[in-house]
Amino acid sequence: LSTPIDKSIKLDKKIIKDAIVRHLHCSLGTDENKANNHAWWKATCAAVQEQVLEQLRKTQKSHYLNDTRAVHYFSAEFLMGRLMSNNLHNLGMFEQTQQALTELGVNLTDIMEEEPDMALGNGGLGRLAACFIDSLATLDLPAVGYGLHYEHGLFRQEIKNGEQIERPDSWRDYGNPWEICRPESIQEIPLYGYVETKYGDNGRIKKEWHPGLIVKGLPWDIPVVGYGGKTVNVLRLWQSQASDYFNWDVFNAGGYLDAQKENVQAETISKVLYPNDETEAGKELRLIQQYFFSACSLKDIIRRYKRAHGDNWSRFSSQVVIQLNDTHPAIAIPELMRILLDRAELDWDTAWAISSNTFAYTNHTLLPEALEKWPARMFEKILPRHLEIIYEINHRFMLEVEKVWPGNVAMKQKLSIIEEGSDKMVRMGNLSVVGSFKVNGVAEIHSALVKKNLFPEFDHMWPGKLTNVTNGITPRRWLKACNPKLSNLIDDKIGSDWPLDLNKLQELANYADNAKFQKQFMQIKFENKQALAIEIKALTGIDVDPKAIFDVQIKRLHEYKRQHLNLLHIMALYRRLLANPNYDMHPRVFIFGAKAAPGYKLAKDIIYAINQVATRINNDKRVNGKLKVVFLPNYRVSLAEKIIPAADVSEQISTAGKEASGTGNMKLSLNGALTIGTLDGANIEIAEEVGDENIFIFGLTVDEIDALHKTGYNPFDYYDNNREIKAILDWLETDYFTPGKPGALASLKHSLLEGGDPYKVLADFESYSAAHEKVDAAYKDTTRWAKMAILNSAKMGKFTSDRSIKDYVERIWKLEACKVDE
Numbered sequence: 001l002s003t004p005i006d007k008s009i010k011l012d013k014k015i016i017k018d019a020i021v022r023h024l025h026c027s028l029g030t031d032e033n034k035a036n037n038h039a040w041w042k043a044t045c046a047a048v049q050e051q052v053l054e055q056l057r058k059t060q061k062s063h064y065l066n067d068t069r070a071v072h073y074f075s076a077e078f079l080m081g082r083l084m085s086n087n088l089h090n091l092g093m094f095e096q097t098q099q100a101l102t103e104l105g106v107n108l109t110d111i112m113e114e115e116p117d118m119a120l121g122n123g124g125l126g127r128l129a130a131c132f133i134d135s136l137a138t139l140d141l142p143a144v145g146y147g148l149h150y151e152h153g154l155f156r157q158e159i160k161n162g163e164q165i166e167r168p169d170s171w172r173d174y175g176n177p178w179e180i181c182r183p184e185s186i187q188e189i190p191l192y193g194y195v196e197t198k199y200g201d202n203g204r205i206k207k208e209w210h211p212g213l214i215v216k217g218l219p220w221d222i223p224v225v226g227y228g229g230k231t232v233n234v235l236r237l238w239q240s241q242a243s244d245y246f247n248w249d250v251f252n253a254g255g256y257l258d259a260q261k262e263n264v265q266a267e268t269i270s271k272v273l274y275p276n277d278e279t280e281a282g283k284e285l286r287l288i289q290q291y292f293f294s295a296c297s298l299k300d301i302i303r304r305y306k307r308a309h310g311d312n313w314s315r316f317s318s319q320v321v322i323q324l325n326d327t328h329p330a331i332a333i334p335e336l337m338r339i340l341l342d343r344a345e346l347d348w349d350t351a352w353a354i355s356s357n358t359f360a361y362t363n364h365t366l367l368p369e370a371l372e373k374w375p376a377r378m379f380e381k382i383l384p385r386h387l388e389i390i391y392e393i394n395h396r397f398m399l400e401v402e403k404v405w406p407g408n409v410a411m412k413q414k415l416s417i418i419e420e421g422s423d424k425m426v427r428m429g430n431l432s433v434v435g436s437f438k439v440n441g442v443a444e445i446h447s448a449l450v451k452k453n454l455f456p457e458f459d460h461m462w463p464g465k466l467t468n469v470t471n472g473i474t475p476r477r478w479l480k481a482c483n484p485k486l487s488n489l490i491d492d493k494i495g496s497d498w499p500l501d502l503n504k505l506q507e508l509a510n511y512a513d514n515a516k517f518q519k520q521f522m523q524i525k526f527e528n529k530q531a532l533a534i535e536i537k538a539l540t541g542i543d544v545d546p547k548a549i550f551d552v553q554i555k556r557l558h559e560y561k562r563q564h565l566n567l568l569h570i571m572a573l574y575r576r577l578l579a580n581p582n583y584d585m586h587p588r589v590f591i592f593g594a595k596a597a598p599g600y601k602l603a604k605d606i607i608y609a610i611n612q613v614a615t616r617i618n619n620d621k622r623v624n625g626k627l628k629v630v631f632l633p634n635y636r637v638s639l640a641e642k643i644i645p646a647a648d649v650s651e652q653i654s655t656a657g658k659e660a661s662g663t664g665n666m667k668l669s670l671n672g673a674l675t676i677g678t679l680d681g682a683n684i685e686i687a688e689e690v691g692d693e694n695i696f697i698f699g700l701t702v703d704e705i706d707a708l709h710k711t712g713y714n715p716f717d718y719y720d721n722n723r724e725i726k727a728i729l730d731w732l733e734t735d736y737f738t739p740g741k742p743g744a745l746a747s748l749k750h751s752l753l754e755g756g757d758p759y760k761v762l763a764d765f766e767s768y769s770a771a772h773e774k775v776d777a778a779y780k781d782t783t784r785w786a787k788m789a790i791l792n793s794a795k796m797g798k799f800t801s802d803r804s805i806k807d808y809v810e811r812i813w814k815l816e817a818c819k820v821d822e
């Protein structure tokens with residue numbers, strides 16, 4: 001599947017320079033003397049976009065002429081970050097552009113800072129989608145990403161007096177030079193209203209949905225440039241708009257409230273990305289968002305299918321595969337059924353055969369509170385016809401369950417798509433499994449737990465439906481572009497085709513003991529740390545020494561990820577240093593980056609606690625420069641790109657069984673950071689690749705956590721019997737870290753004691769602390785550390801998202817690559 005880079009498409013520096021200046025003049029209406037960095041950035045984007053659009057046109061022509069089977073990646077989130085550096089690298093024109101700009105007196109690195117992040121996602125799930133569409137284009141696979149064109153992405157985080165403040169993210173305020181508006185492909189989406197039952201000519205019952213509101217979906221296309229610059233796929237994001245069309249039936253039915261209000265509502269649909277939290281707020285709008293983008297995308301796919309195949313549906317599921325990125329787009333299943341039944345007038349069995357051979361579903365979490373359920377009455381109001389179809393899907397499914405477990409009512413209750421109770425709920429996970437031909441988890445252990453704990457009966461009913469595809473990351477963004485110094489060193493040592501064939505990095509293992517290579521490798525790490533130290537100073541005012549160990553935990557804030565375990569250990573180190581100023585440790589800088597869901601109180605308390613502890617420690621002369629704590633505000637893709645190349649230690653410390661995969665773990669290890677982590681998610685597979693001697697594993701395993709649960713876990717056992725734990729937790733209740741405000745950090749202590757410590761922080765503390773002593777000892781042995789760091793980079797080949805995509809192609813999508821004709 002891999003594409004060799006074709007040097008012939010590389011553009012001459014002179015041509016690029018002329019194009020940039022031309023755009024400065026003709027697109028931006030300014031000139032070389034007046035232009036600021038923002039104008040230079042836009043002009044450069046426009047010059048790059050010329051190349052991108054040329055390849056996009058060729059790609060679309062090839063796909064059309066070959067009538068290829070294609071995958072459609074449905075995702076409520078795409079965390080794209082910035083596109084300039086990525087597009088330049090993938091087109092193979094980074095260096096020429098850099099030189100062209102230098103000749104114009106402009107610094108490429110500076111103007112790239114002008115680009116706002118496209119933060120249309122919460123975290124891992126959204127970034128995975130972004131890595132996947134990069135790999136799909138790189139592997140010349142026909143693919144479309146479908147999602148929502150949020151006006152505001154994930155909130156911007158500010159820290160005021162140690163606390164998180166959420167500010168709106170406005171990534172499009174000055175326009176986005178990469179996106180193309182496609183009004184010719186607008187879709188109309190019905191909502192609300194009622195269902196009429198009619199009798200057709202053949203005596204068959206016909207259902208007609210009379211919607212109460214029609215909204216328009218306007219598509220914006222973001223070109224997705226594959227590495228090598230040949231295939232350019234699209235990410236199509238839908239923006240909602242008020243439609244001038246109203247179904248006046250509804251006026252009579254009383255569903256119509258007020259035209260103005262509904263116009264506002266229509267435009268509200270794609271206004272804002274919801275952060276992951278459990279609050280009730282916005283539930284209804286969230287369901288509408290999901291239906292809106294799923295329905296727009298399906299209509300778009302069907303329009304394209306019909307252009308080639310007319311009204312003959314028989315080839316639909318051999319041309320179209322739809323991957324559901326979690327259950328957020330699961331409403332696409334009843335929507336396709338509705339189209340096939342009510343519009344195409346197919347019979348149920350034919351429709352179901354097409355639909356259930358079209359969808360595949362990826363599960364990304366086992367956390368019960370994250371499994372989507374919608375009140376049936378909300379469905380009835382917004383999508384009345386879909387609720388009917390879901391009941392019918394469920395009815396037929398229950399007949400299957402009856403065959404396997406005759407007379408077993410409890411089993412039916414457990415597996416039903418409808419959860420019975422005072423408030424009936426639609427279980428989107430169950431709907432997704434029933435309506436898909438494959439279901440996958442995102443790391444070996446996670447997929448095993450999906451089979452064992454989440455969907456064991458489905459696994460029994462349909463052996464082979466549940467499978468695994470371990471996540472991956474694109475090495476183009478997460479090594480080549482973000483760590484140019486290390487990339488160049490690797491190029492010099494093993495050649496430059498590793499970005500397409502990451503297993504080539506294995507060859508670096510031959511140099512793991514080579515003193516000269518070790519020195520070069522660690523010198524680059526040091527220079528990356530110097531650059532991050534400057535960034536830290538600029539962002540927080542904190543001075544850090546690049547000779548210290550940079551110990552990094554960057555991810556969304558959640559109790560299961562256990563940033564508070566890291567914090568308790570930092571407090572332990574601080575205490576040890578105060579008790580013994582000669583406490584033997586290599587200087588350490590603990591670096592955090594994390595956003596908390598605005599409605600998640602304890603997560604916000606943990607951010608506050610980190611900041612308060614940081615302030616106290618960073619200003620305490622007694623620690624003698626051995627300990628620093630940094631909380632970097634507004635963690636996002638572009639900040640990750642600066643932190644990851646500079647990390648020595650990667651914190652992957654979730655409670656075993658809770659982190660489905662993790663992908664930051666892969667990025668950090670690829671850039672030569674050593675992992676301190678639990679046997680959870682992809683950490684297990686990382687340990688298999690790097691070997692136990694090159695990773696610091698600690699803590700309870702999934703089985704041990706289970707056992708602890710069964711015997712009864714009592715956090716007070718640890719509080720009462722471990723003097724250090726007791727002292728630290730008690731410390732949180734004083735005003736030592738919150739002068740004049742005793743008790744300001746008490747919620748943390750409370751959650752770990754009276755709250756029952758649901759994520760077993762105290763149970764893992766000792767083992768975590770011991771692992772950190774091993775980290776310290778390893779770092780002091782500079783040769784050993786260099787070897788370990790090199791081996792981490794060398795052994796990450798498995799975790800390229802190209803491998804993940806090839807797994808999806810083989811196990812699920814059955815796609816063929818389609819080379820783009822010249």
Ligand code: 26V
Pocket residue numbers: 123124125126128276277278326364365367369370442471558659660661662663681
């Ligand atoms: C959602 C919610 C919503 C309600 C409150 C708690 C909560 C906690 C987590 C989530 C996220 C669910 C989906 C998700 O983002 N999963 C992440 O997917 C990544 C890509 O597969 C994977 O690497 C991460 O381990 C997994 O957490």
